[in-house]
Amino acid sequence: MKWIDGTNAIGKDGKIEKQWQAVVSKLLQTSIFALLIIRFGTQFYPEMIAEPKYLSWSSFAWSALFFAVIFFQRIQYYFAWTLADAICNMSGLGFNGYDSKGRARWDLVSNVDIIAVELATSLKETVDSWNCCTMYWLRRVAYDRTPQRYRIVATYMLSAVWHGFFLGYYITFLTGALFTVAARTVRRCVRHHFQGTLFMRRLYNLITFITTKIALAYATFPFVTLHLNPGLFIYKRLYFSLHILALLAIFVLPIILPPESRKQDKSRLSPTKTSNDDVKKVQ
Numbered sequence: 001m002k003w004i005d006g007t008n009a010i011g012k013d014g015k016i017e018k019q020w021q022a023v024v025s026k027l028l029q030t031s032i033f034a035l036l037i038i039r040f041g042t043q044f045y046p047e048m049i050a051e052p053k054y055l056s057w058s059s060f061a062w063s064a065l066f067f068a069v070i071f072f073q074r075i076q077y078y079f080a081w082t083l084a085d086a087i088c089n090m091s092g093l094g095f096n097g098y099d100s101k102g103r104a105r106w107d108l109v110s111n112v113d114i115i116a117v118e119l120a121t122s123l124k125e126t127v128d129s130w131n132c133c134t135m136y137w138l139r140r141v142a143y144d145r146t147p148q149r150y151r152i153v154a155t156y157m158l159s160a161v162w163h164g165f166f167l168g169y170y171i172t173f174l175t176g177a178l179f180t181v182a183a184r185t186v187r188r189c190v191r192h193h194f195q196g197t198l199f200m201r202r203l204y205n206l207i208t209f210i211t212t213k214i215a216l217a218y219a220t221f222p223f224v225t226l227h228l229n230p231g232l233f234i235y236k237r238l239y240f241s242l243h244i245l246a247l248l249a250i251f252v253l254p255i256i257l258p259p260e261s262r263k264q265d266k267s268r269l270s271p272t273k274t275s276n277d278d279v280k281k282v283q
Helices: 020-040 046-050 059-090 114-118 123-128 132-141 148-163 167-194 198-225 228-237 241-251 262-272 276-282
Strands: none
Touching (some): 046 059, 046 198, 046 228, 059 198, 123 132, 123 167, 123 198, 132 148, 148 167, 167 198, 167 228, 167 241, 198 228, 198 241
16 A cells, blocks of 8 residues: 555655656666667677687687676676666655665665676675575575575575576576585685785785686576586586685685684674674674
């Protein structure tokens, strides 16, 4: 009823907030995404990565092509989700209060945070900002209800089943589960060594940003091709290198660089007035 009579969008002054600024902004974004898809979408198709013509390129050129292909696959999702978000806002859905500057937020039903995805320094940040509404559901249905040691695998596998039965989905989500566990382990073992100075913190962020983009492209290739063979072909060509590195990170890295205990982590963070959200991320 609140949506029907408009009271779900009543602002701080008692008036119904107007959504047109948010709608116009999102429609402009979808126009840009549509132009990119029309211009480059057919030129950067997933299967081209495994074609002999492009496999003969230098490693650097082929890797650049790999990243470009995966990027233009993401653009298609940005277009669809941003357009859907704009349509919801036009119908009065999505008002979510105000930001720190007092501006109305119309992101309650947003399904993607594009800037957060593109600038993420971890797989967790990427996943949290991608297909957000589905992620809320997955957290409540799978993650929060599963024993802690099985949470990640259970959540990723439910997501794979939810997407469908193409084998490429299962390769991607199993790889994603492996990478998520590896990333958590690396963070616990390595991050505290980079917190001494601002330069070291920024260096850590740069390294994790690059690593996240590489892992994301590697893991999502089977997803965008849908089928088993293209993904396995590329993984074999890359000698399953990232899978092996992830396993080493999980089982060997803690022996070489013992993880910081949670008590030490909390005591180190407390003087810096770290927010509760940041503490949760560290844990």
